[in-house]
Amino acid sequence: MTxxxxLCDGPVTVYRRLKDGTVERTVHPRAFLDFDKVRSVGKTGSEDAMSFLLVVPGEADLMPGDKVLDGIGPEEVDWATLVPAAVPGLCVIRHVDPKRVGGRVCHVEAGG
Incomplete structure (x- = not known):
């Protein structure tokens, strides 16, 4: 089975803050990024939130806390201002799930 x-036909840029405070940038040229508006209901009413699914074919180094920008993003960014409220198309990875077929990673899913 192949x-x-x-659908993994667009680039995404992943930013990761390293222990020394520098920001690492990785562009994945073939990815699928889908946004979904969800409504949660709590004790004080309901509110809208955005969730997303990112699929990168093959093995991809993704971690919770990484920030993902739809498209090819700038080479240098200010981590403190790189937030979804200020940057359209930006999301923060909350979970990563490598998918395997026959013991090999066929793609990596991430979301938040």
């Missing part, structure tokens, strides 16, 4: 990754 996986069909035709």
């Amino acid at each position: 996986a069909d990754y035709r």
Whole structure:
């Protein structure tokens, strides 16, 4: 069985803050990034929130806390101002789930 990754047709840029405070940038040229508006209901009413699904074919080094920008982002960023409220198309990874077929990673899913 061969996986069909035709929908993984756009680039995303992943930013990671390293222990020394520098920001590492990785561009994944073939990815699928889908945003979804969800409504949560609590004791004080309901509110809208955004969730997302990122799929990167093959093995991809993604971690919770990484920030993902739809498209090819700038080479240098200010981590403190790189927040979804200020940057359209930006999301923060909350979970990472490598998917395997036959013991090999076929793609990595991430979301938040």
